Amino acid sequence: MTSSSFKSRTCKNANCVPPARSPCPALNALANEGLLPRSGRNITIAQTVAAFSTGLNFAADVITSFAATAIAQRSNITNTTCTSFDLDMLNVPHAAEHDGSLSREDFNFGRGNNHDFSPRVWAQVMDYWGDAEIIDFALAEGARRMRFRTANETDLPGWFVPKTMQSLGETSFYMAAFGDPVLGNARKDWVHYFFKKERLPYKLGWNATQRQTITAPLLYAMIAKLATANVTA
DSSP: OOHHHHHHHHOOSTTOOOOOOOSOHHHHHHHHTTSSOTTOOSBOHHHHHHHHHHHHOBOHHHHHHHHHHHHHHHHHHHTSOOSOBOGGGGGSTTTTSOSSOSSSOOTTTTTTOOSSOOHHHHHHHHHHHTTOSEEOHHHHHHHHHHHHHHHHHHSOTTTOOOOHHHHHHHHHHHHHHHSBTTTBOEEHHHHHHHHHHSSOOGGGTOOTTSSOOBOHHHHHHHHHHHHTOOOOO
16 A cells, blocks of 8 residues: 555545655555554654564664664754654655665656655566566666666756665565575565555465564675676666
8 A cells, every 4th residue: 555545545534644654665564554653653763673573573683773764864854853753754865765766756756756656666677577486686686776777867867866785775675574584585476565565465475484583684695695696687
């Protein structure tokens, strides 16, 4: 469910405060599943760590610094010292958000909407993967590089800002969550469900504890494998 469709289902009158959603499908999925506040507002570090642990089996060493960065961004926006963040405060371009997303339009190309799922962008990724049922390191890295090239070629001149390490980290995230945190090999149907619906793919037989807890060292090792993957196109 995208942020727009979630708003339409939860806001029934003009006085409704719509739920906040972000460019990050994982945060949105955890809010949609009720593991983070469904409002997407006033989320603390402790809530974020607990949600990723319960929902995706990620260790605190992966999530704590990410949540702290989100809170720091809110503090910068509000010019106050904050202890929580709202998901829509992550929509600021070139901060936590980055160009060349697998599932979002870039801020300029999307005319300010860099947070809703984009069927157009995601179709590029699915087309790149073709008939493959398992996404290995080469396919994952190839899709990531393809989206960077496309964004650089189609954004307004001078807009594209590559955030390679951030993008590699996000790719390693879905590979570990929906495959194996050492071998990769993510199931495409699980990845597709996660990105398109912004839900965890329980209905497709996935569960969070079917592989080992995902730690920062495991993700760093995956990033190294992605960066050196043999991408042919």
